[in-house]
Amino acid sequence: MDVNGDLVHGATLTAVLDGSTQPVGLLGALSQAHRIQRLELPVHTMLPVVLRQLMLPIMLDELKAPRDRREWGDRFNRGQFSADELERLEHYLGPHGYGDRFRLFDAERPFAQVAGLKALNGETKSVAQLVPSVASGNNVPIFSALCEADELRLEPGDAVLWLLHAHCWDTASIKTGAEGDPQASKGKTTGNPTGPLGQLGLVVPTGRTLYETLLLNTPVVPDGLAPDDRPHWAWDERPIGLGCNSPAAPAWSQRPATGLLDLLTFQARRVRMFTCETEQGLRVNRVIVSAGDRLTRTPEYDPHTVWQHVTKPKKNQPHQRPRRHISGRAAWQGLSTLLAMDLPEQSDGPYTSLLLRQIGDLRADEMLSEHYRLGAETSGLEYGTQSAVVENAIGDDLPLPVQALLAQDAWLREALLECVDQADQAARALDTLNNDLRRAAGGDPLPRDKGSKPSAQFLQSLDRTMRRLLVGLRTVGADESELLERGQLAWEQSVWHAATSDAGLLLAAAPPRAIVGRTVRNGNKDFVYRSGKASGLFRARLTDILPRAAEERRAAQKEGAAA
Incomplete structure (x- = not known):
């Protein structure tokens, strides 16, 4: 990866290709998606991060969501991106598209960060703040290989993964007060919720290749994506009337998601990473993590979470709220939730994710074979002490018969x-x-x-x-x-x-x-x-x-x- 941290062509991800691992950039991962079996990621909670914060919004923004199940089936059965689709993706990530916004260390617009972000006390902290498995502040894992006094240095490819992981899963601990944030007080910001995924019980359908996994995680949207819905790297294209603060500035707001792209790339923190030169090359060693946007409610169109349906909710509360996974249980022990295809009507109960319901509908329309080798990966974090520390990581994967997802059979x-x-x-x-x-x-x-x-x-x-x-x-x-x-x-x-x-x-x-x-x-x-x-x-x-x-x-x- 070059000094700008080019995510498009640099070694951003590690792909399992023909039985061996190979570093790839974003464009390489998409262009070879039909050959890549899976992505090699550091922890189980990272797969939804990469899909939601990077690959799916790029694909959805440029190629758009399928309008019906037949269009979805045509794309899926093709088995790979067409030449035209690859050309469009290459343009999207190129110099005439958004390619310059996928640079991790860009001076003016670093990816998923705030350029020039400064703490009110002028200090920076160890990059271990981004990695839940490493001791940092109140978060002291029992089996951490490092203590807080040890300096952690991340390669750029690892740093961007943990940066996005923080946007999704960060703890609710006190955050550093940033200059330019009117809601910071006495050098800090309190009342922070966890990252948006920390409230969910995530289920990611997986296929035989990365391409199939991307399609299995692509919702069918009959009316298409809202024209005002933009990913975070295109925040300047959002209408001013939406009331969204720029994720590239220190100020933040509490707000609902404006659409699927905004939800997937929600910037729950304001972050700036700092680098140092080492004998091995450029490394990330320091960071500022400040308060970011707060999601008022997980919308019902979130594709990955399972739900708890409440027949008689409290005032101003929705009938459906995200349902978390239970720590210490294998994924198959929760099949009653994963296979809850019908919405409970007379009593409270579980309701499976939008994507698993969609897969059942696709099977009913014969867009998927009854013998298709479907997988499902579950992930979550268990927080403790007012959600300020991570106590346990939940992650499992299991084979799932497609026929079991048929709502009527x-x-x-x-x-x-x-x-x-x-x-x-x-x-x-x-x-x-x-x-x-x-x-x-x-x-x-x-x-x-x-x-x-x-x-x-x-x-x-x-x-x-x-x-x-x-x-x-x-x-x-x-x-x-x-x-x-x-x-x-x-x-x-x-x-x-x-x-x-x-x-x-x-x-x-x-x-x-x-x-x-x-x-x-x-x-x-x-x-x-x-x-x-x-x-x-x-x-x-x-x-x-x-x-x-x-x-x-x-x-x-x-x-x-x-x-």
């Missing part, structure tokens, strides 16, 4: 949700067994929110099995009910084996006095707890949860007895 979706529910019920049965054994031994059950429960390890042991099931169900057609039934039987057998194995370990670890057990009085009733009784109740519960596996065992026992 629920046979596969119901089968998948049954499998997830069976795993959840078996996990609860293990926790109940553990608590009964603790009571039988003279102890108390584990509190609901404390202690290491056997269910956590049990669900983790099923992870690979569920992923194999999801991959296998990609190939199941609507007329292959027998194949689906075999898949569900194999799943139940795996759950049965894992659950009984874990139960055996719990029973082996119970002390001898658990065999005799004890009687516990609760209210006016006496309850007897013994290890044998607990084991019997557990197996009876497992038989109810896994009827196919239980029937298969009974048939095998009868056959063995007859022999």
